[in-house]
Structures are given as structure tokens and as C-alpha cells.
Amino acid sequence: MVEFLEFTLSGLAAGMVYAAIALALVLIWRGTRVLNYSQGAMAMLTSYIALTVINETGSYWLGFAVALAAGLILGAVVERTVIRPVTGKPPLNAVIVSIGLLILLEGLAGVLYGSNNRSFPFAYSVNGLSIGSVALGITRNDLFTAVAVLGAAGLLAAAFRYTSAGLRLRATAFNAGVARLLGVRVGRMLTLGWALAGLIGALAGMLVTPPLLNPNSMDAIFVLGFTAAVIGGLESPVGAVAGGLLLGVVLNYASGYLGSESVNLFGLAALLLVLMFRPTGLFSAAPARRV
Amino acid sequence: MARSPDPRPAGRLGGLAAPTLVRHLGAAVLAGVVLLIGSNTIGDYRDYQLANVAVYVVAVAGLTLLIGLSGQISIGNGAFMAVGGYLAALLLADLKWPLIAILLAATAGAAVVGAIFGVAAARLRGPYLAGATLMLAVALPSVATRFQSVLGGDQGLGFFIGVPGFLGPNVSPYRWLAWVTCGAALVTMVLLANLIRSRTGRSWRAVRDDEIAAALAGLNVARLQILAFVVSAACAGLGGTLLAMWNQSVSPGLFSLTLSIQLLTAAVLGGLGSLTGAVLGSAIVVLPYTYLQNQAISLGMTTATGSNVPILAYGAVLIVVMLAFPAGIQGLLAWMVRASRVRQAVRWLTGPLARRASPGPSVHSAASGHPDQRSAPAAEPQEKGTT
Numbered sequence: 231m232v233e234f235l236e237f238t239l240s241g242l243a244a245g246m247v248y249a250a251i252a253l254a255l256v257l258i259w260r261g262t263r264v265l266n267y268s269q270g271a272m273a274m275l276t277s278y279i280a281l282t283v284i285n286e287t288g289s290y291w292l293g294f295a296v297a298l299a300a301g302l303i304l305g306a307v308v309e310r311t312v313i314r315p316v317t318g319k320p321p322l323n324a325v326i327v328s329i330g331l332l333i334l335l336e337g338l339a340g341v342l343y344g345s346n347n348r349s350f351p352f353a354y355s356v357n358g359l360s361i362g363s364v365a366l367g368i369t370r371n372d373l374f375t376a377v378a379v380l381g382a383a384g385l386l387a388a389a390f391r392y393t394s395a396g397l398r399l400r401a402t403a404f405n406a407g408v409a410r411l412l413g414v415r416v417g418r419m420l421t422l423g424w425a426l427a428g429l430i431g432a433l434a435g436m437l438v439t440p441p442l443l444n445p446n447s448m449d450a451i452f453v454l455g456f457t458a459a460v461i462g463g464l465e466s467p468v469g470a471v472a473g474g475l476l477l478g479v480v481l482n483y484a485s486g487y488l489g490s491e492s493v494n495l496f497g498l499a500a501l502l503l504v505l506m507f508r509p510t511g512l513f514s515a516a517p518a519r520r521v
Numbered sequence: 522m523a524r525s526p527d528p529r530p531a532g533r534l535g536g537l538a539a540p541t542l543v544r545h546l547g548a549a550v551l552a553g554v555v556l557l558i559g560s561n562t563i564g565d566y567r568d569y570q571l572a573n574v575a576v577y578v579v580a581v582a583g584l585t586l587l588i589g590l591s592g593q594i595s596i597g598n599g600a601f602m603a604v605g606g607y608l609a610a611l612l613l614a615d616l617k618w619p620l621i622a623i624l625l626a627a628t629a630g631a632a633v634v635g636a637i638f639g640v641a642a643a644r645l646r647g648p649y650l651a652g653a654t655l656m657l658a659v660a661l662p663s664v665a666t667r668f669q670s671v672l673g674g675d676q677g678l679g680f681f682i683g684v685p686g687f688l689g690p691n692v693s694p695y696r697w698l699a700w701v702t703c704g705a706a707l708v709t710m711v712l713l714a715n716l717i718r719s720r721t722g723r724s725w726r727a728v729r730d731d732e733i734a735a736a737l738a739g740l741n742v743a744r745l746q747i748l749a750f751v752v753s754a755a756c757a758g759l760g761g762t763l764l765a766m767w768n769q770s771v772s773p774g775l776f777s778l779t780l781s782i783q784l785l786t787a788a789v790l791g792g793l794g795s796l797t798g799a800v801l802g803s804a805i806v807v808l809p810y811t812y813l814q815n816q817a818i819s820l821g822m823t824t825a826t827g828s829n830v831p832i833l834a835y836g837a838v839l840i841v842v843m844l845a846f847p848a849g850i851q852g853l854l855a856w857m858v859r860a861s862r863v864r865q866a867v868r869w870l871t872g873p874l875a876r877r878a879s880p881g882p883s884v885h886s887a888a889s890g891h892p893d894q895r896s897a898p899a900a901e902p903q904e905k906g907t908t
Contacts, residue, residue, distance in 0.1 A: 265648045315844050321647055322594065326789050326843045329596075329782060334836025340829025341822075445829070449778065453659050460652035491666040498660035501653060502641055509644045 236367030237486040238479055243372035245478020246379040250434035251455025252462060252470035253383060254427040259464045260403040261423035262309070262317055267328040270452025271335035272308070272428055273435030276300045277443055278343050280436060281350055290351055297432045305428020309421045317420070339445040350443040353436075375437045382433055383471055386426065399423060454481070457497055461504045463511025472513065476500075545714045549707045556707075560699040568695040569767075570808060575702035576763045577803035579709050581787045582796055583756025586713055589794020590722060591749035592729030593642065594651050597658030598757045599781030605631040605758030606765035606776065607665065610678040620682055624705065624762055631758020632751050639750030643743040658781040662773035677772025680765040702763050709756055710796055716752065717796070725749060757784075786839055792849030801850045806835070 280297035316323040354370040390396035401409040402419040410416045462473025484496035605627040665672040684697040727735040765771045791802025810831045817827035846853045
């Protein structure tokens with residue numbers, strides 16, 4: 231029972247990161263109908279930038295802030311330069327461009343920083359927390375991860391709900407054509423959506439990268455975050471968070487009870503199981519197929 | 522629409538069907554002779570590279586058919602290559618089957634896995650299908666780590682097939698490797714070229730362009746989509762076996778996500794839906810890799826850093842090609858040929874080659890009216906503009 235609690239809590243902690251990646255993917259998908267395969271690579275690059283700043287200045291939190299800012303800028307730049315030309319084209323074009331970006335960014339990081347592992351600092355201590363003699367299976371750093379992701383998701387939700395820019399973003403995602411007729415600068419909103427997604431991705435990168443950073447270190451996390459977004463249904467931010475937490479817990483049970491090499495197989499099984507019964511994810515509305 | 526018997530008289534049908542097959546076989550035999558002569562003159566290293574390209578051609582041809590013709594995306598065809606490769610390694614180690622039987626059995630095994638996955642995939646669309654295939658590519662190789670005693674874990678299994686005795690000592694292992702891989706690639710190309718020009722191929726294009734219209738016209742959309750997955754997985758399985766032979770072993774690292782992405786890169790760079798494009802794309806993905814790496818190292822980079830230069834270059838090329846020529850290199854060549862003044866002459870010279878390339882989902886590919894396409898106008902829609 232104690233073991234079960236331990237696995238559940240550490241699963242939720244891992245799921246927070248998948249939720250953050252999934253949230254970034256959903257933000258972009260709702261706005262531009264593009265799946266950003268380079269989300270993980272963008273987060274990897276911003277983590278490298280953060281590491282450079284941390285090593286230069288010795289301040290973790292300055293690096294953290296720089297990473298978030300870099301994510302914001304990188305998201306906007308990517309949207310403006312390579313994604314804008316393929317929006318409205320067949321969906322495959324955007325898929326290929328973002329996969330190209332994934333390869334490009336990983337190659338770039340490899341050329342700039344080398345392929346070797348670099349040690350990356352944690353924000354907080356990674357000693358296991360316990361209540362009395364009962365180990366909880368989570369650390370102070372895990373708590374920070376949960377607070378950061380839930381806080382970011384909450385801020386985002388509030389911004390979407392209560393600010394004018396949030397309303398325009400929602401209008402663009404709902405119907406870009408009508409939003410444009412009503413005076414929304416749709417192009418700017420799309421850029422803003424990508425920038426916010428870049429920021430959330432950079433946050434996820436800072437949280438999940440420690441202890442080691444290399445050009446491919448976000449690949450596995452990205453695939454699981456993608457899976458979480460698909461499980462949740464790509465339309466729903468709530469679904470993204472729920473999908474991330476669900477996946478985190480399921481995978482942690484699989485690795486805890488059956489061994490860590492089963493993790494990806496159980497990820498595939500969970501994904502296929504959900505998609506067999508809900509081909510467009512758990513939290514999506516009934517799909518309307520365009521004729 | 523009731524399936525009436527084919528209205529075309531038997532003689533005419535035979536008269537049309539035969540040239541297609543004959544043309545494809547003729548081109549294949551010609552290519553085979555060129556490859557045979559070439560492989561004997563270019564030396565061991567080039568033979569080794571040629572074999573590498575041929576391995577990719579087999580797998581990429583299946584993928585380009587899946588994406589370009591049936592309109593389903595797969596980011597995970599490396600997983601089917603893993604199925605073929607591991608099956609082949611097990612058959613060789615435990616049962617000592619001859620090479621040809623291993624190739625066929627591994628192809629069939631991957632096709633079965635493709636059918637199972639295809640049933641699931643036929644329910645999924647767009648990003649959900651992409652997500653499922655991506656996870657497949659990541660998860661399936663970890664089966665080898667899970668069942669370490671049988672599949673060898675991270676170390677993998679050996680797969681070594683020497684030059685058969687009757688060829689004598691003059692044939693180097695690399696030349697033998699090039700013969701086997703190129704032979705398999707040619708057989709695959711002929712079979713796929715005929716499939717693309719068949720009723721099934723036309724039905725795939727109809728499903729790709731408008732699923733609902735295709736269903737209304739009486740096509741079984743789900744079955745066609747599953748069939749496309751089976752064909753693509755079979756090609757991947759054969760490619761995986763050949764890759765195992767090329768690499769002399771199978772391991773989870775050989776069938777990484779990078780392999781799946783390279784297949785996709787090759788298919789896109791060549792031009793989706795085009796077999797000629799599959800050859801061009803495979804050559805582009807395989808051949809300059811070592812060259813770029815060596816150039817980077819000669820410019821003063823360390824080996825570890827230099828190995829990232831080709832990756833950087835492929836990413837940039839992929840983006841530029843997609844933004845500038847969405848129909849890939851094959852589409853670009855076709856456009857240049859059509860735009861040029863020597864078009865007639867070139868068409869006369871390369872007629873069989875150009876016709877072998879099927880119209881992919883691109884504005885550049887030629888929708889030339891072959892007589893035998895006219896009988897099924899509903900299943901051969903006009904090419905939609907993508908640019």
C-alpha cells in the first residue's frame with residue numbers, strides 16, 4: 231500500500247512534465263492546426279541557453295528566466311519564419327517542416343555544444359520526502375515541478391479567460407475567419423500562441439532536463455508528452471493536463487511493478503487502448519468530419 | 522455502384538496490361554544490368570554504400586506509397602523494419618534457413634504486424650495516426666530489451682550471411698551484399714510500380730483525395746487503408762532484414778526513432794508517392810552523410826561535433842524543400858522537364874522512367890492520360906494544387 235502511494239505520487243510528479251509538453255502542443259494545435267514535432271527540441275535548445283547563463287553567472291534563477299524568455303522568442307520566430315508559409319497548405323507539409331526543425335535544432339545544438347552529456351542543476355533538493363517514517367516517493371524538486379506546471383497552466387487559463395488578448399486568442403482558435411472579420415489580428419495571435427507554447431515548453435525543459443543534458447535528451451519526454459496530448463484529445467488544455475498525469479501514473483506503475491524497460495510498451499498500449507475507444511482522445515468533443 | 526464485369530474486351534485489356542508489366546520489367550532488367558556491371562567496378566566501399574542506399578530504397582518505397590498514395594502518415598516505419606530484422610535474425614540463428622526463405626518470411630512477418638497495426642490505424646486520422654505511429658517507433662524496439670534472453674537486449678543478435686560457395690572467392694562480401702540488396706530493391710520496385718498502376722493503386726488515390734467520395738463510389742476505405750499499411754510494413758520488413766544483413770547484427774539502436782525519421786525524410790525529399798523519388802531520396806539521405814561529416818572534421822571540428830553537421834544540413838534541406846518544392850526532388854525534376862524546350866526529346870528518351878513515377882499528391886506530377894486510366898474516371902481525380 232505504501233509502495234502504491236509512492237508510485238502514484240512519483241507518477242504524478244513525472245506526469246506534470248508530460249502535461250506541460252502536452253499543454254504546449256495543444257496551444258499550438260488549437261491555434262494553427264499544426265503539431266509541433268520540434269517542441270522537445272526547442273525546449274532542449276532553451277535548456278542549453280539556460281545552462282550557459284547558469285555557468286556564466288552562477289545564478290540558477292537567472293538561467294531559468296532566460297530559458298523562459300528564450301522559449302517565448304524562439305516560439306515566435308519559428309512561427310513567423312517557417313510555420314507561417316505552410317499554414318493553409320496540406321497538413322503533411324507542416325508535419326514535415328516541424329520534423330525538419332526538430333532535426334535542425336538537434337543538429338545545431340550538437341554543433342554548438344557537442345553531443346556529450348552535460349550535467350544540469352536541479353532547482354531544489356532531490357532527497358526523498360517522507361512523513362514520519364513513510365517515504366512518499368517524491369522530492370522537494372518534484373513539488374516545485376508540480377507547483378510550476380499547475381501554476382503556469384492556471385495562469386494561462388486565467389489569461390485566456392479574463393484578458394482581452396486571451397479572448398482574441400480563443401476567438402482565433404475557434405474560427406480564424408470570423409475572428410479576422412471582427413478585427414482580431416489573427417496573424418499576431420498565431421505568433422502569440424506559438425510564443426506561449428515555446429514558453430511552456432521551455433519551462434518543461436528546465437524541469438525535466440536535470441540531471442543530464444544532451445541534444446537528444448528531450449526526445450523521449452517529447453514522445454510521451456505527445457502521447458499525453460493525443461490521449462487527452464488535442465483540442466482540450468484540460469485534457470492535456472489530465473492526459474499527462476494519467477500517462478505519468480500508468481507508466482510509473484508499469485516501471486515500478488514490471489521493470490523500467492516496459493515503460494514505452496505500456497505507453498503504446500495506453501495510447502492504443504484510448505484511441506480504440508475514443509479515436510480523437512478522451513476530452514475532445516464528438517468529431518465532425520468535414521466533407 | 523455495382524461492380525459490373527469489366528466492359529473492356531479481353532484482347533484490349535491484355536494488350537494494355539502487358540506493356541505496363543513488360544515496361545516495368547524491362548526497366549528493372551536494364552537497371553539490374555547497369556547495377557551488376559557497376560557493382561563490379563566501383564570497389565568495396567562504394568559497393569557497401571550502394572547496398573546501404575538499396576536498403577533504404579526498399580523501405581522508403583513502401584513508405585512513399587503509404588503516405589503519397591493512401592494518404593496515411595507513418596512516423597514509425599522503422600518499427601516494422603525492426604520486426605523484419607529481428608525475425609530474420611531469429612530464423613537464421615535458430616533454424617538456419619537459407620537467405621531467400623529468410624527474406625520472404627521476414628517480409629511476411631512484418632506484413633502481419635502491419636496488418637494488426639493497420640486495423641488500429643484505419644480508425645485514426647491525421648495527428649492521432651501520427652502520434653500512434655510515433656509511439657510505435659519508440660516502443661517496439663524496447664521489446665528487445667524486455668525479452669532479453671530471446672532477443673539479446675541492447676547487445677542485439679548477430680546476423681551474418683557469407684558469400685555463397687558457388688560464387689567462388691572472387692566475389693567480395695561487399696559486392697555480394699550489393700547484389701542481394703539491389704536485387705531485392707528491384708523486385709520491390711517492379712511489384713510496387715505495378716501495384717500503383719493497378720485498380721488498387723487508383724483506389725488508394727481516390728481514398729487519399731476524398732475519403733467520403735471514395736466510400737460513396739463503393740470503395741471499402743478501411744480495407745484499402747489496412748492494405749496500404751500491410752504493403753508498407755512488408756517493404757519495411759524486407760528493408761529491415763537487408764539492413765540487418767548490411768549491419769551484420771540487429772539491436773534496438775539500429776532501429777531507433779532516427780531511422781524512422783530518416784525514412785520519412787527520404788520519402789519527402791524524393792517526392793511523396795513517387796518510386797523514382799524514393800530512389801533519389803534514399804541516395805540523398807545516405808550518400809552525402811559521410812562526406813559532410815568528413816568535410817566538417819577537416820574544417821577543424823571534433824568527430825563528435827562534426828557528426829552533427831549532416832543532421833543540421835538535413836534539417837535545413839527538409840525545411841527548404843518543403844517550403845520551396847513541396848513535391849520533392851522528383852517533382853522539381855518533372856517541373857523542370859516540362860518547362861524546358863527539350864521536353865519532347867527528354868520525354869521520348871525517358872518515357873518509361875517518367876511513366877513509372879506515379880502521380881503523387883503534388884501539383885507538379887504529370888496527370889498524363891494513359892488509355893487504361895480512362896476506364897475509371899471516378900477513381901482518378903485531377904491532381905489538387907498544393908502550392
